[in-house]
Amino acid sequence: MATHKLLLLPGDGIGSEVMAEVKKVIGWLDAQGLASFAIEEDLVGGAAYDSCGQPISEEAMAKAFAADAILLGAVGGPKWANVHYEARPEAGLLRLRKDLQLFANLRPAMCYPALADASSLKRDLVEGLDVLIVRELTGGVYFGEPKTITDLSDGQKRAVDTQVYESYEIERIARVAFELARTRKNRVVSTEKHNVMKTGVLWKQVVSEVHGSDYNDVTLEHQLADSCGMQLVRAPKQFDVIVTDNLFGDILSDVAAMLTGSLGMLPSASLGAVEEISGKRRALYEPVHGAAPDIAGKGVANPIAMIGSLAMALRYSFGLIEAADRVEAAIAGVLADGYRTGDIWSEGMTRVGTAGMGDAVIAEL
Amino acid sequence: MATHKLLLLPGDGIGSEVMAEVKKVIGWLDAQGLASFAIEEDLVGGAAYDSCGQPISEEAMAKAFAADAILLGAVGGPKWANVHYEARPEAGLLRLRKDLQLFANLRPAMCYPALADASSLKRDLVEGLDVLIVRELTGGVYFGEPKTITDLSDGQKRAVDTQVYESYEIERIARVAFELARTRKNRVVSTEKHNVMKTGVLWKQVVSEVHGSDYNDVTLEHQLADSCGMQLVRAPKQFDVIVTDNLFGDILSDVAAMLTGSLGMLPSASLGAVEEISGKRRALYEPVHGAAPDIAGKGVANPIAMIGSLAMALRYSFGLIEAADRVEAAIAGVLADGYRTGDIWSEGMTRVGTAGMGDAVIAEL
């Protein structure tokens, strides 16, 4: 059996707590002979800064390049509010995304049936919701230069960020979206602000061209980002796949995730290009939720998004479909059995903490 | 009685239909001797482009500078999809905002009690909702340079947009937000992405400084724009005033508006600075909804956001508080009487078209 090189980067806040539960699942898979892992672990974010003055060390970057897949917890927190901009916790995550060229961020927003009542939205609007946001992750305003703050006269300052997209960056993310749509309901909504932004003009044009030349079988619709935000609230089930840029994807995926009432439940995958010869692609898997410093260390965080991220890694990086199915079935099982962490708890359900939820998943497996 | 110079710019799509209803209200106010108006009217957006090849003519701009207040319907539509970027309908609206320096865009998202069930959200989450989004409107990525599309080799293109903010732009919008908060629940949430954007770093810093020096009595919280999007869906009533930049404001205000279930009901004001000597400020009032080309010309659009925009003009530009109160009371009255356009109609209510709703408001007055 192939040994899969897995790098664990728990990060900050609740990251290490939810990662501890994933380790139980990894141990179980190993013990059952369902998978064989070579595990490395390192620091990222504020935790790395506290240890080496950088939000990710060169050693950790080397491990990231060597890994078949990375599992990341979360980064950030008020503790590092005054750290120099280049060394802030988020810079560690952003460097991983950029240096590994993880351009395709897949954020499924699914509403677990057992949790439909946890949504802010009326049940019929979210029951069965299954939207996939495909967010461009290595371009746009996140990485464009110049990105500066300059002192002017009189104590005034000028800050500048630059959003840059080249055609090839839009083309490759559009292809990912269309390919994924073909495995789903065959519909793509592309989102930008072409009425205000030149990157939006190019975005719309390139997505249309890729569609016209290679994906005419997929239904394509263009929506302005503000309208898309509205439509997500009004009638989220109209969407199958949404493809969008780095910044709009950041906001819209958080809105979409919150619609499901299952924020602590949602995993994500950040994928690089498929390499010509090996057929492999670099990949990082992480929960959609953040470091949640307010509840960190209390043992109450929901580990399911993190465990679900492992399931995505099993499926997409290691080809361990059976193992992925089992982990996902176990997650559905504990929910059906009524286990709930505080974020999703409701009257009559069994309240558990982070470890309790991890143990319930193991028991279900 | 002072005569108020009011410029009407119906624009595109449903703009002229909803503007026709406002004219009825203006006529009524005039006839009653409650106000005296000198009305001008002109074209903007695609309508202007069709007439003069520009999304706003120099004559219309001159009228805008001469007016005490502007009422604008909406701009845009698929008809102008292939118009040159500089001449697209939206450019007319953006020029008005920029040239008149209407930097403060006030977007109230209120849930009318009679309409709480029209929201996608559960009733208890939106009943009584009253959020005011204060959006910076003359800076950011909307106007920063460079804003270009360049041809590279191999048919590749590179598009660039630039987000620029100077301290003074952030300071003046922050002051508007804090001042308005004092007339409300005294709470401001400031929203940016300081973890990724330098403009976000400067935004957070300047807002904090303005708060610390002059508005310590107001409660200030900072939220990342993605979190703010989430929180708007999760628990919108936590918010009083949200202050944010041009682009985040565009998306978040649309999300907030949709939460109320009253999109066709929401007016907005775009205000300039108060002039030293006259004490006047330039102002443009428009519905939050867009041109809605899909329903244009059918006589079904909801004119209430447009009529509510006139009420805001009466209040904020003309100091006609009594008249403003009467118009707003008439709006509440027709809703209480069960009149509904299609967008807000529900079982048992009286369905009316655009003109029917306008007539009902007049009858109520």
Ligand SMILES: CC(C)[C@H](C(=O)O)[C@@H](O)C(=O)O
């Ligand atoms: C932590 C932060 C840099 C990051 C982002 O803005 O991309 C996060 O919000 C996300 O969505 O993964």
Ligand SMILES: CC(C)[C@H](C(=O)O)[C@@H](O)C(=O)O
């Ligand atoms: C029409 C368009 C240019 C405009 C904007 O993006 O600001 C609109 O969406 C708005 O919010 O007023």
